[in-house]
Every structure is written in C-alpha cells, then in structure tokens.
Amino acid sequence: MVFLSVINWARCRGPDEFWRKRRIFRLAAHYIGRRRNCYSIAVRNVHRALVYATKARKLKKEDMKSLWDVRITAACEQHNITLFSLRExxxxxxxxxxxxxLSDLASWEPKTFEALAAVAKYKLETDRFIDGQDKCHPTGINLNLKDVMLEAWLNEKKK
Known part of the structure; x- marks a missing residue:
C-alpha cells in the first residue's frame, strides 16, 4: 500500500482490524441473524457469552465438589461412618x-470403599477419637477390619 499523505495513512487501520473483527465473528458463528453478521451487535453478545463462560467455570467446580460429597456421604451411611470420621x-x-x-471408589468400587471405611474406623478406634462433629449416628452396617480385609479373599484364591 502506498499512501500519498499522512492523513490517509492515519485513517487506514490495516490488517489488524480485519483479524480483530474476524476473531469476534468466529466466536459468533453459531448465533442467528444480526447477532452473527453485524459486528457491533456480535461483539456485545460475544462479550456477554464470555462473561457467562467465566462464571460457569467456577460454578462447575462447586457443583462437582457438592456431587462428590453427596456420593461419599451416601456411601459412608451404608457403612455406618460419618464423612468427617472417614476423612479424619x-x-x-x-x-x-x-x-x-473417594467418590469414584464409592460409586464404582464399593468393596474397596468398604475396606477404606473399615481402615478409617479401625484407626479412629485405636487413636480413641470421638466424633463430636456429628450428633446423629448414621444407620448402616457396623464394620470390622478383620471382616473386610484380605484373609477371606486369600482363602478364596487358594481354593
């Protein structure tokens, strides 16, 4: 490009404007109507969508944490131990x-989770730990470490 005057050179925004607009249009490609084709409308909608995406990343993490806690709590109630006691x-x-x-073990490998719950309960009993956090006692099967551990499994393998 040859510019004969400084004024024409200053008015030309060059290829940067093309690529900046192209980036916005690519992000707005799945929109319908003027939201997709008109730059001034597309840029507003794309910026709003990016704000929502940023907020959603935090919310997704919180949702997953609460889902994992619910799964672990449900598995703990089956084995007569509280979540706090299990973690401790x-x-x-x-x-x-x-x-x-822990959530994956609780949902996909219940025997492994049962063994972990028995280990946790045994360790708390040997340390004489009293769970004062939860006032209500969960309703489930009492676990003994000897019932869950490897002796029964080893005896099955020998036969």
Missing amino acids: GLDRANIMLDRKS
Missing part, C-alpha cells in the same frame, strides 16, 4: 485421597 480416619492412616477419587 484416612488422614490419620496416611491415606491421602481427594474427594474425586
């Missing part, structure tokens, strides 16, 4: 599992 017992037994992995 696993921490004292140096078993470092996060919410997601």
Whole structure:
C-alpha cells in the first residue's frame, strides 16, 4: 500500500482490524441473524457469552465438589461412618485421597470403599477419637477390619 499523505495513512487501520473483527465473528458463528453478521451487535453478545463462560467455570467446580460429597456421604451411611470420621480416619492412616477419587471408589468400587471405611474406623478406634462433629449416628452396617480385609479373599484364591 502506498499512501500519498499522512492523513490517509492515519485513517487506514490495516490488517489488524480485519483479524480483530474476524476473531469476534468466529466466536459468533453459531448465533442467528444480526447477532452473527453485524459486528457491533456480535461483539456485545460475544462479550456477554464470555462473561457467562467465566462464571460457569467456577460454578462447575462447586457443583462437582457438592456431587462428590453427596456420593461419599451416601456411601459412608451404608457403612455406618460419618464423612468427617472417614476423612479424619484416612488422614490419620496416611491415606491421602481427594474427594474425586473417594467418590469414584464409592460409586464404582464399593468393596474397596468398604475396606477404606473399615481402615478409617479401625484407626479412629485405636487413636480413641470421638466424633463430636456429628450428633446423629448414621444407620448402616457396623464394620470390622478383620471382616473386610484380605484373609477371606486369600482363602478364596487358594481354593
């Protein structure tokens, strides 16, 4: 491009404007009507959508945490232990599992979760820990570590 005067050079925004608008139009490609074709309308809608997407990322994390806690709590009630006691017992037994992995074990591998609950309960009993956090006692089956652990499994394998 050859500019004969400084005024024409200043008025030309160059290729940067094309690519800036193209980026907005690509983000608005799935919209309908003028929201897709008119730049001034598209840029408003794209910015609003990006704000919603930013907020949704935080909300998704919170939703997943609450879902994992619900799954773990339900599995704990089956094994007669509270969520607080389970977490405390696993921490004292140096078993470092996060919410997601505990939730996966609770839903997909219930025998493994039962063993973890028994280990946590045994560790709390040996440490003489009293759960003062939860006043109500869960209704479930009492676990003994000896019932859950490997002896029965090993005896089955030998046969």
